[in-house]
Amino acid sequence: MKKETKCIQSGYQPKNGESRMIPIIQSTTFKYDTSEDMGKLFDLQAEGYFYTRLQNPTNDMVAAKICDLEGGSAAMLTSSGQAATFLAVFNIATAGDHVIASSAIYGGSFNLFNVTMRKMGIDFTFVDPDCSDEELEAAFQPNTKCVFGETIANPSLVVFDIERFAKAAHAHGVPLIIDNTFATPINCRPFEWGADIVTHSTTKYMDGHDVAVGGCIVDSGHFDWMAHADTFPGLTTPDESYHGITYAEQFGQAGAYITKATAQLMRDLGPIQSPQNAFYLNLGLESLAVRMPRHCQNAQTVAEFLEKHPMVAWVNYPGLKSNKYYERAKKYMPDGSCGVISFGVKGGRQAAEEFMKHLKVAMIATHVADAHTCVLHPASSTHRQLSDEELIACGVTPDLIRLSCGIENVDDIIDDLHQALAKIQ
Secondary structure (H helix, E strand, O other): OOHHHHHHHOOOOOOOOOOOOOOOOOOOEOOOOOHHHHHHHHOOOOOOOOEOOOOOHHHHHHHHHHHHHHOOOEEEEEOOHHHHHHHHHHOOOOOOOEEEEEOOOOHHHHHHHHHHHHHOOOEEEEEOOOOOHHHHHHHOOOOEEEEEEEOEOOOOOOEOOHHHHHHHHHHOOOOEEEEOOOOHHHHOOHHHHOOOEEEEEOOOOOOOOOOOOOEEEEEOOOOOOHHHOOOOHHHHOOEHHHOOEOHHHHHHHHHHHHHHHHHHHHHHHOOOOOHHHHHHHHHHHHOHHHHHHHHHHHHHHHHHHHHHOOOEEEEEOOOOOOOOOHHHHHHHOOOOOOOEEEEEEOOHHHHHHHHHHOOOOOEEOOOOOOOOOEEEOHHHOOOOOOOHHHHHHOOOOOOEEEEEOOOOOHHHHHHHHHHHHHOOO
């Protein structure tokens, strides 16, 4: 099936007389006739459900849809995108291990790696996504367990060279994990370019309507864990916390990674997505293939308008021919990248703040990537504690405005930007 059909059909096929929509199994527990029946579930010898902290039928149906869209072998939903990022890495890297990550990633992910997971004993090396081959090679260590990057970085909009980093990771016998939130599988399928694991903040375009926080992890099923058994003992040696199961042996290359993440990490940490949120997510997924082209078309038109406006100092959008990542974006995302633009207004911080006051269609919000057009001025909100010098040092200029183009009529978005810019001239 094509991606548009998968958005509607994948994950759940009702039988005769069953609910047309994915049912919400709003239950924490599940009943069995005998202890033997339940015992088989605990031993992972049978399929089924016993406690929603680990798995839930509604969640698994929605995860199966995302898995199909990405072209993966197995997937799981999580309570948030942050939880997905954490579990994806922690599933294969523990105390004493090392991870390579792009320096151009979402600030929350950077802090998760650089602060919280360092406290857990995992070391991180952050590399410029445009680093030389020599710099990338030098980042690898004997205890490196994976490489992490974002298809399109939030908010810098750096387009990650997936194929290049995948080859480097595989040369060192480790997987590449890609956060595909901004592109979604509608515009990019990282597995086709060598990535091994994909994560999503489903809160963004997949949900698309500001109603449900969530995340997802998808395994490609391509990485051969047993071929690198010494590097990944958590997958290739018995798990004494789960009846001595060796995940890679019992569930094979296609199922080991997600089974371990479910049976071990979700069991112990519990960041499960609620079945109600999974139901909302599925509603968003059904229209994803229709919405993403509109987001991209609107963003392209708006970016071209901003690039020509006399009050705009600069514009950053991968779809612009003047953009540093234009050719790379065309390679990985020929049908469009995302709906997020960053730009600066002439006059610096003060002019940017004044501009924001006059917007009527675009709403000021910390969110991005949903049906509504929204804007954020980091210097006066998320980064307001920093001086102009400190802002520049961390890559957020005082004049930077992040604009997430929704699916409204693009003329209304442009008219709104035009009238707000006119008031600061």
